[in-house]
Every structure is written in structure tokens, then in C-alpha cells.
Amino acid sequence: MEKNKDLTEWQDKVLAKSLARFPERRKQFTNHGGDEIPRLALPEEIDDQYVRLLGFPGSYPYTRGVQPTMYRGRLWTMRQYAGFSSAAESNKRYRYLLEQGTTGLSVAFDLPTQIGYDSDHPMSLGEVGKVGVAIDSLADMEMLFEQIPLETVSTSMTINSPAMVLLAMYVAVAEKQGVAPQKLQGTIQNDVLKEYVARGTYIFPPQPSLRLITNIFQWCGENTPSFNTISISGYHIREAGSTAVQEVAFTLANGITYVQTALDAGLELDVFARRLAFFFNASSDLLEEVAKFRAARRLWARIMKEKFGAQNPASCMLRFHTQTAGYTLTAQQIDNNIVRVTLQALAAVLGGTQSLHTNSRDEALSLPTEDSVRTALRTQQIIAHESGVTNTVDPLAGSYFIEQLTDRIEREAVELIDKIEQAGGVVAAIEDGFIQRQIENAAYAYQKEIESGERMIVGVNGFQITEESRPPTLRVDPEAETMQVAALSQLKKTRNHDRVKNSLEDLDRAARTDANLFAYVLAAVKEYATLGEICDVLRQVFGEYKQH
Amino acid sequence: MHKHNSPFRVLIGKPGLDGHDRGAKFIARALRDDGFEVIYTGIRRTPEEIAAAAIQEDVSAIGLSSLSGAHLRLFPAVVEALRAAGVTDIAVLGGGVIPEEDIRQLKEAGIDEVFTPGTPLEVILEAFRSACRQQRKTHQP
């Protein structure tokens, strides 16, 4: 093969540097017969079109991946989303997961926490500790991370509207463990825009929400440089019923909005942009999903470079977490879900994900049991260590089908993003209901196909059996709510009232100015002001968002 | 007498904090396409709000959806709110991620039907039709 100058440049600069810093996991990658597996398969002739559309891994436009050696260098982070009931119960589950070989934690909060209500709020009735752990104050957060070294573990927190409060609590817990904020690694979801269209845990209207997000970008840029300040999420948009193209388009449109808001606030693009992370869904259409991840990566790189003029290569890299598609899980013949999850996880890996959560087989019935969670984790481990797909970079590249589909998804996503921009941007499109309607229509069409039998879901509308016994499910102790409320009431008696009151008043004053609110929130959580109290102060100043 | 071709009215509500409304919206649209007049409350409603809206809109049946596991508290609370207002003839149906063992308890609390994931749409539609027919038969001034 004739040496191509782009290839040479990549080998000499990008690849060599990467190998020097991060050696590959093995000296040699071989098959059973001992044949060497190439790091990167390339076309016979590397022409301009190849370089423009696909390029090389770790190089613009990143179609083939964000790292030059991908999983030969390091496997993705196996991160299982978990949390339920009380902080003490969840702490136990985290320590179990770490023992079993997960490499990152992912905290699920209950709905009251996600919506900024304390456990004793009337709206919290019945919801405390149900879909995640209940956190009312720093005291709960201390218990949640007891004996977990925050210096080494990377923690992802699914928290949006009150993200600042929970991140402040995390920083405060680390401080008590003697860990400086600079050393913290992890991600907060902090993506409020998608809450208005898909997931529903909004608190404030869009504008003040965007301010909080920008405040976090800024504070973290200065204090927690290794923490991802946002995880721009298509996952929930897809769960709400969108198509693959819509998932890409709406997610990247939200991303554009966050970047623009931060720029408007005077933040430096190449400082905050490299801390933006993404979060996508891996659904069952294997090839379409692989193409989707590749298209999203290329499109984001182009947006960052061409629209925003990013200089730092890291600003153009779309790094993403993936979760397998919850909506595809069935309550019938639940073992079939293991197979679905395997296909979906494989799509994520072939698409070049940076971290992965695999759903458990019993999640259409309830929260997963410990056994099911272990099987889900093992699924990732089998793909990583047995399937062989990790031995080479972007193995599906060059397939006519995959490349054409990648191009199509990118093109259609661009069209949809343009439509949103013409309608006045994401916030206007949300208030008008444009995005919600698009998702609803897609969801309706999908479900109709299932009902008519046009789309087969094995075990549901085809190949059914009569199932005698239901597998054991995990139940959250109904007493958990009572105990959490009691603990909260106890806390309120023991903390220093004047200092809590003062910290909340300081926050109130700051919220009425243009100040960055992070330091005020951090001061309040350290006084054991509750999540609900802090959010109430902000509700007073910012108002509450109402569904349209 | 009623004109018997006048459409049935139903209300689809999402009590509690769960924002996953894909299922609720699907059922609302499917009912509309089956000829129902459907009032949708949107997400994050209290049981009391849902009951009050159902009474004002004079619906024959309420469909509730919750995927967060709070159904044992929230569904019966809607029935209680209706009873507190002296209303016993509005059927209450529920659906979501509901473990088998909770169904009996929900029915004892006055939930007329409970649907779990994968229930065929026709079964759900028929339950609404039948609840509405029942109410129309018994409720004539």
C-alpha cells in the first residue's frame, strides 16, 4: 500500500503520541490461530473523500472513534446505573458492584430528589426511594459514599434541574474524605432541556435553568477540571419514542444551545467544550444504531469546528455514555431480554462508546434484583473479553450499508436541526411543542406497528407462551419512606438553624444578581440545608416551569 | 334518553412525579382513534387534582399510569379523592410497571382494572368501552 500523507501524519503524530502515553492492553492482538489482528483496517486507497468523511480514529471528524486505539488501549467504563431506597442500602449495592468489577458508579436518585423536593413534601408521597436513592441533605450523601474512595472512583449522577445542589454535596463529601475537588472524576447529567420534552423532571423555566448550567460549567472549569459538567442526553428522547435520527438531531440541537449559552455568558469555548459529554440509547436495530453513533460523532465534530470555530481537538470529540434501550424490554419471557441487551450492547461497542450500562432482564417488572444486575454486567464483560470486537478499531467501517446509513442519519439530523433553528431555536421549539409532537408521532407509529403485528416483538406479539410463575422481583421496603422522613425531621432539629438560615438568605440575594451560584449552594449544603430548602429559594426567584 | 351514539368521555392522568408519559400518551391517542373524547392531564399531578378534573369533565372512566413504583399509594388515593367528593360511579383503571402481587391489592382498593406491560391495546380499549357502557347504563337522571 502506497503511503498516504494523511495516514503518515496520523501515525506519526496522533497514534504514536497516544501509544507512548497509553500503551495498548496487550503487546499483540491475535486470533486463536495466532494470526495478528490489525489495529485499524483501511481501504486500499485513502482518497480525499475517505479522509473527509471517515478520517482516522482520534482525528477529526472522529467518525471512526475518539481515541486512536479505541478498546485496544482501554475498554469502555462498565457503569451500572443503580440506587434505591435509602443511602445506606444504595451504598451496599455500590460496594457490591465495585467488588464485581464495575469500573464506575452511576447514581440513580429518586424522583423527589430529581425534582428538588424533600422526602416530606406532599408531592413526594409514595415516590421516596422508589426509582433511586432519596437524598435530602449532605448527611444522606455522606452515607451514600461511605467507604467508597472518591479519589479513584468515577461517579456519574443522573441529576438535572437540581444538579448544582447534588454536585455541591459530592464536593463537600469529598472534602470530608480529604479529597480535593481537582481530583474528582465523573459526570453530572445536568441536561435540563431534554427534561422539558422527554423525562419531565424540570423545576425552573428554561432561562434560569440555562444559567444554572452555565454556572456549573464555569465553577467546574476552575475547580473540578476532570469532571464532565453535562451529559447531553438523547437516551430519554429515544425512550420517549423518537426515531434514531430524531435522537441525534434533538440531542445535538440541545448541545448547540448549551454551547451558545455558555459563550454568551463569556465562557471560553475550548475550556468548557472538552467537558461536555453525551449519552445515547442503544436500541435493537443493530446496524442502524452503529451508524447512528458514528453519524453523531462526525456531526458534532463538524458543528464544533465549523459553527463555533473550536481550536482544541478535544472540543470536537463527542464522547458518550450508552445505555441499552429500556423500552425494548418485555415483561413476557424475561430471559429474552438478556439477548436483546446483548445485541444492543454490541451496537454500542461497535459504535465506539466510552461507557456503557446494560439493562437487567427483569426491569420491565420492577427494579432489578442483584442476580439480574450481575448477568447484565457479565454481558458487557463477555463482549469485552470474548467476542473479539475490541481487538480492532471501528470494525464496521467501509461497509457500504453502514457508511450510507451513517451519511443518511447525519444528513437527516442536519435537516431537523435546521428546522429547529428556523423555528427560533430549541427553547422556542419546546414552548411551541414542536419537538414533543415529533417524538409523540414517532412513538405512536411505532406502537401501532406492534399492535398491528407489522413489527414483531418476540414473546409479546409472536412466539408467546403461557408463563406460570413470575420470577422474584426486588421490592423497596415501604418503610423506607417513613424512615427517610423521620431522619429528615431529626436532622432539622440538630443542625445550626441560624447558619442554615443565613446561607439560604445569601443564596436568595445572589440568585437575584448575575452571580455564579455554585459557591452559595456549596456553603448552604455544608450547613446541612436540605435540597428542598435550597430549591425553594430558587423557585421563589426563578419561578416554576409549567407543562405546555 | 341519551343519544347513544354520543362519544364516551374518559380522562388519562399521570399521578405522582413520574415523567415517563409515552404509555399514557399512546393510550390517550389510541382511545381518541377509537372514538373516545379523551382529556389528558399531563404529568406530575396529585390524585386530588386528577379526581377534581375528572368530576368537572364528567368522564365515565379514569386511566392512570405510573412507572415509578408509586402505584400502591397513588392509584388508591385517586379512588379516595373521588369518594370524598361523593363520586362512586367513575371507573378507575391503572397501568404501568406493576408487579403481579400488587394487582389484587389495587383491586381491593377500588381500581377496576390493572394493565401490565405488553397488554394488547384491544384489551385496554375494551376495558374502557365496557366501563363507559356500564356507567351510561346505570347513570340516567
Add this chain to the structure above:
Amino acid sequence: MRNDLNALLAGLHNHEARSIARAISLVENDHEAAEVILASLDQHHITSSQVLGITGSPGVGKSTLTSTLVRHFRGQGKRVGIVAVDPSSSITGGALLGDRVRMMGHALDPDVVVRSMATRGRLGGLCAAAGAAVRIMAASGCSPVIIETVGVGQSEMDIIRLADLTLMVLAPGMGDEIQAMKAGILEVADLLVVNKTDCLGAETLTMDLEAALRGKKNPWQSRVYKTVATTGQGIDELAIAIDELDAIYRSSGEHDRRRHSSLELETVDWAVELLKPRLLKELQEKIYAAEPRQAARKLLARLCPSITDT
């Protein structure tokens, strides 16, 4: 059965939510008790109440504006009624009545009476049902009663004629201005509202509308009211304008003229509604003629001999 009706009438008299709701259904479904119910209504309340129409294209923020106005009126201690009309599917007859979402904030307030209504594919008829709902609410002490419709179809525009005065809501970026001029909506509306004035293009839309209104002889008709329904901005001014214009109409005789014409409209509607089943039955039994107009005339001649010379 008689007892049930008496209980209903008693409940209606006591402004009970359930009875109001049942009464509206019975009238809407043309139940035999409809006439007794309507005859029992407190005419004094009906006469003195204020009936507002709010119309506009989908997406202009009508429902949010209505909800914000309701909050304003509640702040003044007024009991408010809302009849929200949405189109029915012409194929299945079903309807998804989504306006309730914005009204849920008032769900626990017994002095906010909301009723979602579908057009039910009726040609007329809708005015009969909606008009009856308005009067049932007014009789229970609601004033204002707001009729909210999507300003797209003819039947929706007809309903607006039930109102004492009508607000036309527009928003930037909807291509509304052109639509409005084309449809002659500026003529129908008493007050023009540009909502979402915090959005791009609001200033241009307002100026275009003001230009189009120049030369109107009534001063209120040449003004455009600017609101941001989501924040409440401009609502106080709008509410004051509503009351001022209402007072002008009441003293000028316009109010009475409109009430009279709305009763006429409803009456014609009811006549058609009541006649329709008889006509259909007659048609099923006997073939009149192949030519529809001729058939219609013969049909009427038989059913209503006194109008044979039409």
C-alpha cells in the same frame, strides 16, 4: 329517575361541580332532561355575566394566556368558567382534549369551572351545546365565562359569536399576520393580543398589525395588546382593556345586540339539532327525489306544512 333529576337540579342550584358537569353532558348529548335543566337556570346571573371569546392558531399560547387570565380574575375574587373547544376527528369522532393540561393548576379551585368540549363534527349544533355550557356556568355564578377555540374552522369562528367580546391571540413566527388579514379575523376580533412578545419578531408583528388597523374608527380597535403569558407580563393591562371595552359595549347597546344575535344563533342551531333525527327517519322511510334540493323541499313540506311555500 325523577328523583335523580331533582337531585341534579338541586345540585345545580348549589353550584356543585358534579351537577354542573352532569348538566352540561346531558345538554350536550341532547338528553330529554335538557330542556328542564336549561329552563331552571338563574337568568339573572346569565344576564349579568361576562362572556369572553379567546381564539387564535395552535401554538400562539392561547391556553397559557387563558390560564394566566384565570389567575388574574381569581385574584379579583371572581368565579371563572372556561369552555375549551377542540376539534373532533372527522373519521373516528374521537377527540384529544389537551387544553386541560394548562388548566390543571386550577384543578383544586372550586371557583374555576373547566369543561373541555369536542366539536363532534357537527355542522351547527356546536353552538347549541357550547352556548348551553356557557349559560350553565354563568348561572352558577361564573363571570367571566371564557370560550376558548382554535381559530381555524368555520364552526370555531361561529362559536366566537356566542361571546360578548373576543380576543384574537397571535404570536410571532407563526405566519399569523397574513392568515389574520386573509381570514378577515381582524374584523371579528374586538381586542388583538400579540403573545410571546419576548420572542424574536414580536415587534415587527405588532407594527404590521397596527399598520393594518390604522384608520379604524374605534380607538380600542387600533390598539395591539402585548403579553408574555408564561410570565404574566401585560396581563393586567389586557384585563383592564377587557373591562373597559365591556363597559363601552354595555352602555352603547352593542352588548345587548350581541346577546340577542347569539341567542338567535343558538336557537337556529337547536332547531336544526332537533329536526335532524326526524329528517333522517323520514328519509329512511321514504324516497323523495333524486335531486337533493327538491327532496329537501318536499321533506320539509311534509314535516312542517306551514313552510311549504319555501
